[in-house]
Amino acid sequence: MRTKIKAILLNEQTDYEVTIKGWVRSFRNNQFIALNDGSTINNLQVVIDFENTGEAIIKSITTGAAIQVDGMVIASQGKGQRVEVKASQLTILGDCNAEEFPLQLKNKPSLEYLREIAHLRFRTNTFSAIFRLRHSLAFAIHKFFNEKGFVYLHTPIVTASDAEGAGEMFKVTTLPFENTPRNEDGSVDFKEDFFGRATNLTVSGQLEAELGAMALGEVYTFGPTFRAENSNTARHLAEFWMIEPEVAFNDLKDNMDLAEAFIQYVIRYALDNNRDDLEFLAQRLIEEEKSKPQAERSEMGLIEKLEFVLNNQFERITYTEAIEILLQSKPYKKKQFQYELQWGTDLQSEHERYLVEKHFKKPVIVTDYPKDIKSFYMRQNDDRKTVAAMDILAPGIGEIVGGSQREERLDMLTKRMEEMHIPKEEMYWYIDSRKFGTAPHAGFGLGFERLVLFVTGMGNIRDVIPFPRTPKNAEF
Amino acid sequence: MRTKIKAILLNEQTDYEVTIKGWVRSFRNNQFIALNDGSTINNLQVVIDFENTGEAIIKSITTGAAIQVDGMVIASQGKGQRVEVKASQLTILGDCNAEEFPLQLKNKPSLEYLREIAHLRFRTNTFSAIFRLRHSLAFAIHKFFNEKGFVYLHTPIVTASDAEGAGEMFKVTTLPFENTPRNEDGSVDFKEDFFGRATNLTVSGQLEAELGAMALGEVYTFGPTFRAENSNTARHLAEFWMIEPEVAFNDLKDNMDLAEAFIQYVIRYALDNNRDDLEFLAQRLIEEEKSKPQAERSEMGLIEKLEFVLNNQFERITYTEAIEILLQSKPYKKKQFQYELQWGTDLQSEHERYLVEKHFKKPVIVTDYPKDIKSFYMRQNDDRKTVAAMDILAPGIGEIVGGSQREERLDMLTKRMEEMHIPKEEMYWYIDSRKFGTAPHAGFGLGFERLVLFVTGMGNIRDVIPFPRTPKNAEF
Numbered sequence: 002m003r004t005k006i007k008a009i010l011l012n013e014q015t016d017y018e019v020t021i022k023g024w025v026r027s028f029r030n031n032q033f034i035a036l037n038d039g040s041t042i043n044n045l046q047v048v049i050d051f052e053n054t055g056e057a058i059i060k061s062i063t064t065g066a067a068i069q070v071d072g073m074v075i076a077s078q079g080k081g082q083r084v085e086v087k088a089s090q091l092t093i094l095g096d097c098n099a100e101e102f103p104l105q106l107k108n109k110p111s112l113e114y115l116r117e118i119a120h121l122r123f124r125t126n127t128f129s130a131i132f133r134l135r136h137s138l139a140f141a142i143h144k145f146f147n148e149k150g151f152v153y154l155h156t157p158i159v160t161a162s163d164a165e166g167a168g169e170m171f172k173v174t175t176l177p178f179e180n181t182p183r184n185e186d187g188s189v190d191f192k193e194d195f196f197g198r199a200t201n202l203t204v205s206g207q208l209e210a211e212l213g214a215m216a217l218g219e220v221y222t223f224g225p226t227f228r229a230e231n232s233n234t235a236r237h238l239a240e241f242w243m244i245e246p247e248v249a250f251n252d253l254k255d256n257m258d259l260a261e262a263f264i265q266y267v268i269r270y271a272l273d274n275n276r277d278d279l280e281f282l283a284q285r286l287i288e289e290e291k292s293k294p295q296a297e298r299s300e301m302g303l304i305e306k307l308e309f310v311l312n313n314q315f316e317r318i319t320y321t322e323a324i325e326i327l328l329q330s331k332p333y334k335k336k337q338f339q340y341e342l343q344w345g346t347d348l349q350s351e352h353e354r355y356l357v358e359k360h361f362k363k364p365v366i367v368t369d370y371p372k373d374i375k376s377f378y379m380r381q382n383d384d385r386k387t388v389a390a391m392d393i394l395a396p397g398i399g400e401i402v403g404g405s406q407r408e409e410r411l412d413m414l415t416k417r418m419e420e421m422h423i424p425k426e427e428m429y430w431y432i433d434s435r436k437f438g439t440a441p442h443a444g445f446g447l448g449f450e451r452l453v454l455f456v457t458g459m460g461n462i463r464d465v466i467p468f469p470r471t472p473k474n475a476e477f
Numbered sequence: 478m479r480t481k482i483k484a485i486l487l488n489e490q491t492d493y494e495v496t497i498k499g500w501v502r503s504f505r506n507n508q509f510i511a512l513n514d515g516s517t518i519n520n521l522q523v524v525i526d527f528e529n530t531g532e533a534i535i536k537s538i539t540t541g542a543a544i545q546v547d548g549m550v551i552a553s554q555g556k557g558q559r560v561e562v563k564a565s566q567l568t569i570l571g572d573c574n575a576e577e578f579p580l581q582l583k584n585k586p587s588l589e590y591l592r593e594i595a596h597l598r599f600r601t602n603t604f605s606a607i608f609r610l611r612h613s614l615a616f617a618i619h620k621f622f623n624e625k626g627f628v629y630l631h632t633p634i635v636t637a638s639d640a641e642g643a644g645e646m647f648k649v650t651t652l653p654f655e656n657t658p659r660n661e662d663g664s665v666d667f668k669e670d671f672f673g674r675a676t677n678l679t680v681s682g683q684l685e686a687e688l689g690a691m692a693l694g695e696v697y698t699f700g701p702t703f704r705a706e707n708s709n710t711a712r713h714l715a716e717f718w719m720i721e722p723e724v725a726f727n728d729l730k731d732n733m734d735l736a737e738a739f740i741q742y743v744i745r746y747a748l749d750n751n752r753d754d755l756e757f758l759a760q761r762l763i764e765e766e767k768s769k770p771q772a773e774r775s776e777m778g779l780i781e782k783l784e785f786v787l788n789n790q791f792e793r794i795t796y797t798e799a800i801e802i803l804l805q806s807k808p809y810k811k812k813q814f815q816y817e818l819q820w821g822t823d824l825q826s827e828h829e830r831y832l833v834e835k836h837f838k839k840p841v842i843v844t845d846y847p848k849d850i851k852s853f854y855m856r857q858n859d860d861r862k863t864v865a866a867m868d869i870l871a872p873g874i875g876e877i878v879g880g881s882q883r884e885e886r887l888d889m890l891t892k893r894m895e896e897m898h899i900p901k902e903e904m905y906w907y908i909d910s911r912k913f914g915t916a917p918h919a920g921f922g923l924g925f926e927r928l929v930l931f932v933t934g935m936g937n938i939r940d941v942i943p944f945p946r947t948p949k950n951a952e953f
Contacts, residue, residue: 003726005626005694022726024692024914039694039725040626067916094726095885095915102913120685120906121913123692132693136628143619150481150516152612157944158634158701159647159678159716161951171635171649171671173678175705178657178665189654195647195705195715197949202635202649209944209953216500216599217608218481218515224701225634229651229671239671240635249515250479250498250570409571430596430953437578437597438500439571440543468633468685473673475637477685477906 007040015076015084021045022069022094024124028062033079036070036086039123042130042277046077046085058091064105065097065124112464119468120477127285130278131465134271135453141270142223142244142449145263151219151246156206158225161198162427169229170201171239202227207444208378208431210247211407214442215434221246223449231472235461236399238450240470247444253380253389253406256443257366260393260402261315264364264452268307271456279304279456286458299397303458306396315364315393318356320348323367326360327352347374348392350399357394364401365394377421378431379405380441381413391445398455404445411435483516491552491560497521498570500600501542507535509555512546512562515599518606518753522553522561534567540581541573541600588940595944596953603761606754607941610747611929617746618699618720618925621739627695627722632682634701637674638903645705646677647715678703683920684854684907686723687883690918691910697722699925707948711937712875714926716946723920729856729865729882732919733842736869736878737791740840740928744783747932755780755932762934775873779934782872791840791869794832796824799843802836803828823850824868826875833870840877841870853897854907855881856917857889867921874931880921887911 004019023038023045031051035044047070051059062068072088079085103118104110104125115122122128146153159173175195176182182193191199206222213220222245229239246259272279283303290298301309318326324344332338332355340349348356348367357365369387372379379388393402408414414435418425425432453465463469468477480495499514499521507527511520523546527535538544545568553561579594580586580601591598598604622629635649651671652658658669667675682698689696698721705715722735748755759779766774777785794802800820808814808831816825824832824843833841845863848855855864869878884890890911894901901908929941939945944953 007626022916023694039628039692065914067914094917095911095913097914098912120688120909121692123689124914129693132628132630132689135631136623139629140619140623143616147612147616150483152515152608153615154608154943155611155701155718157716157946157951157953159703159946159951160953162953169651171651173647173649175645175647176654178652178654181654195707195948196946196951198951200951212596212953213599213608213943216515216597217605218499225631227635231671240633242631433596435571436574437571438541438543438573438600440498441570467630467689470633470635470672472671475633475635475672475674475676477633477636477638477688 005040006036006038006043006045009045009074009084009086010041010043012074015074017074018072019074019086020069020071021047021086022067025062025064025066025068025097027064031059034062034068034070036068037129039129042126042133042281046079046082047072047088047091048085049088049091054088054091058093061093061096062091063097063099063102065099065102067094067097068092069094112461116463116469123467126281128464130275130281131453131457131459132467133278134275134282134457135465137271137275138267138453138456139223139449141267142263144270145266146219146221146246149219151221152213152217154206154210154213154217154220154222155224156203156209156222158203159196159200160203161196161200162208170204171227171229173200173202204228205243205245205446207245207247207446210245210444211442212430212434214247214249214444215438215440218250219246219248233472235463236451236454238462238466238469238471241462241466242449243446244449245444245446247442249440249442251406251443252441253368253391253443256404256406256445257315257317257368257391260391260404260445260447261366263447264393264402265311267452268456269311272304272307272311279307282457282459289460299458306458307456310364313363315366316361317366317368319369320367320371320387321369323348323352323356327355330355330360345371345373353394353399357396357399362396364396367392367394375405377417377423378407378414380408381417389443395451395455398451401451401455402445402447404443406441406443409435409439409441411439481516482512482514482519482521485521485550485560485562486517486519488550491550493550494548495550495562496545496547497523497562498543498545501538501540501544501573503540504538510538510544510546512544513605515605518602518609518757522555522558523548523564523567524561525564525567530564530567534569537569537572538567539573539575539578541575541578543570543573544568545570588937592939592945599943602757604940606751606757607929607933607935608943609754610751610758610933611941613747613751614743614929614932615699615925617743618739620746621742622695622697622722625695627697628689628693630682630686630689630693630696630698631700632679632685632698634679635672635676636679637672637676638684646680647703647705649676649678680704681719681721681922683721683723683922686721686920687918688906688910690723690725690920691914691916694726695722695724709948711939712927712930714938714942714945714947717938717942718925719922720925721920721922723918725916725918727882727919728917729844729867729919732880732882732921733791733793733844733867736867736880736921736923737842739923740869740878741787743928744932745787748780748783748787755783758933758935765936775934782934783932786840789839791842792837793842793844795845796843796847796863797845799824799828799832803831806831806836821847821849829870829875833872833875838872840872843868843870851881853893853899854883854890856884857893865919871927871931874927877927877931878921878923880919882917882919885911885915885917887915
């Protein structure tokens with residue numbers, strides 16, 4: 002039976018036999034192996050008996066090699082670790098040619114280079130920490146909603162619905178590009194396609210989640226969503242995971258309360274369960290920022306930032322108040338904002354960052370946006386100009402949550418659909434939810450990778466998903 | 478503050494004020510409302526004061542209407558419920574035209590009809606029970622793996638890899654069917670496509686999960702997978718969710734142990750947490766089977782069947798033993814099997830059902846299949862004829878798990894890839910995992926909807942996913 006390194010490091014006892022398996026992180030003085038098995042960021046020191054270990058085996062103990070060690074856990078005489086394993090037998094499971102292996106300690110690889118070898122980057126401290134954290138955040142999300150009685154709903158990935166206007170979509174098809182079936186008028190005959198109609202990859206599960214909420218009460222999605230946008234930035238992916246809770250009988254304030262409690266819960270879970278990983282990533286961030294000018298460095302350390310979010314309520318302001326603050330701001334007066342700023346236009350990243358990072362210095366929830374810059378399904382306020390929308394803006398990340406109270410009134414919804422040229426016939430099922438037992442309800446979407454970015458302190462969204470999909474890149 | 482019906486029904490106390498919101502399931506004698514809010518399959522009885530409730534409101538209390546009730550929880554004088562709510566105020570949130578609403582109690586809708594109105598079927602007892610169970614099973618899956626220290630890995634949905642041969646794939650593209658960019662030789666120029674190459678929807682996250690396991694130790698995926706197969710059966714979907722654990726250092730026996738423990742854990746979780754829903758579905762199954770001839774009815778009730786799976790180890794036999802049993806079987810001797818049966822051919826559904834339902838009468842794990850009917854990545858046994866594969870067959874469902882120990886030996890793997898014409902250059906990243914610190918490892922895939930079928934006792938896979946995707950159907 003294999004014992005995991007995490008269990009050995011947590012065990013107070015010493016002087017017991019173990020079998021451990023893992024990968025060599027380093028080997029020094031022909032005697033000390035730093036062994037890692039993925040269960041923790043911490044390595045276990047294995048001490049080998051140089052005299053009684055064959056030369057071929059010694060030669061094969063290289064960085065990256067997979068080995069099995071049978072031995073005794075003893076109190077360590079050396080500095081830096083409480084316990085170590087004295088090997089009685091060492092078996093090479095899989096060797097690792099030091100000349101070919103791209104992950105040698107000597108030359109620390111850049112994040113850019115590691116993206117090119119994403120199939121191997123799990124083997125670094127940084128990426129093992131990131132992916133353990135990603136796991137913990139995902140689990141915390143399910144735990145949070147489960148404890149509250151939500152139902153996890155798998156909304157469809159392939160969809161014929163293209164009415165949301167949330168962005169460019171990917172076609173899903175089995176039709177050939179050669180001899181494509183055609184109608185008499187020359188257009189593509191999608192009746193011949195697999196689903197008998199044109200289909201796309203979903204941009205959001207919200208509309209379907211609303212159908213679930215109108216019966217199950219509280220539901221959430223957690224699945225992949227897609228944007229075929231040619232955005233080559235550090236904050237955009239073509240394929241990303243989104244969490245979308247939807248709650249019957251909630252209004253905008255309930256929605257904000259839920260989102261804030263949710264974010265705080267999952268951050269607390271990570272702090273409680275992944276302290277080692279977070280401490281490592283906090284140190285990594287400090288190292289990384291050493292090369293930056295003082296002004297561009299983070300004001301708080303990573304863990305300090307997360308604790309700050311836990312201990313401070315999010316600021317809540319209306320869009321109208323946000324515009325007023327921005328129009329009074331130094332960068333506006335000094336004409337430092339690049340984009341137009343007036344009531345009615347959407348806030349740009351530079352405006353959001355000013356509000357969050359300079360003015361309030363904490364997460365901000367902006368509510369009640371002008372209806373013309375928001376989606377048809379958002380509930381119109383009594384002023385007839387704004388809708389009950391909310392965006393949560395996080396320091397260093399920007400928009401992390403977008404949500405709203407939904408328009409539950411049949412007449413208001415269909416009127417808005419007409420105004421915005423949303424095809425009502427295709428969306429009969431959505432309209433039915435307002436026709437039969439409609440009720441106030443609200444929900445939001447949280448981009449999972451942006452949350453992972455925030456919690457890990459990483460700077461590029463490509464580094465927090467195992468195999469990023471971006472324009473011109475679908476490697477692995 | 479709204480109180481959930483589940484909380485009221487679980488609360489031992491009476492004589493306290495509540496506000497409840499939900500949907501009317503029935504209204505009788507102008508006095509008794511059966512109210513459901515999705516938190517439980519059980520309705521709460523609301524008693525209204527007919528004399529003091531306006532006529533317009535009484536008229537609007539129809540099946541499907543959303544209402545708010547403020548009132549007092551009291552001990553019920555009637556039969557059938559311990560408590561009821563005496564309404565002091567009743568508000569119609571959303572009415573529901575009885576003439577138009579398709580879910581009237583009078584004419585019990587068929588499952589087929591409910592599939593056509595999948596946007597409303599959440600509002601029935603059957604489907605609310607199914608989707609609460611689906612939630613619980615999904616949560617139990619995450620809980621099981623989290624407790625064991627696995628890392629949840631989101632493997633890519635859009636993939637350029639088409640080398641697994643696991644079935645027909647859907648193309649993902651942004652290229653137009655009109656004026657498609659072409660190379661000089663007339664072929665489609667996929668360099669112009671979004672990802673700069675031809676891409677598909679994933680059929681499995683296994684190969685990428687293996688990359689994670691070779692560093693993080695134990696990982697699992699839980700995500701959507703796709704098959705563009707024209708299979709219009711009660712057991713196939715074009716879009717379904719799959720769970721794929723992958724564990725470093727595990728061999729085939731460890732893999733079987735993990736799969737068995739896993740299935741038993743999630744079934745136990747459902748029994749412990751969704752008893753009401755299971756009892757309802759057990760009763761539904763009995764009703765449904767009344768119309769079947771005795772011989773076709775289930776031998777055990779639903780809950781009995783689930784408890785049987787918990788209390789009995791799965792049978793473990795080799796493929797070779799399975800063939801021997803089948804060749805000795807009555808249906809074989811009586812020539813009742815439709816498909817060929819000899820060592821070397823794959824087991825068909827009829828064979829699997831005989832083994833599971835007639836011979837062993839419990840779940841069966843069949844191992845060590847002929848290598849030529851299995852995938853290139855499965856580990857070759859010393860006999861050179863079979864591979865360390867395993868399929869788990871469940872009563873009434875058939876194959877629910879497929880897995881194997883993986884071929885970790887670089888030379889054996891590349892030889893097999895050549896024999897099976899798997900493009901090695903494209904799969905360099907997979908081969909690298911054997912080149913650098915390879916180790917024995919194993920994993921399996923479990924089709925989530927088949928598990929939900931098994932646990933809910935439903936007969937058609939379209940009834941256990943919110944919005945099924947099948948040939949010629951991508952509605953909602």
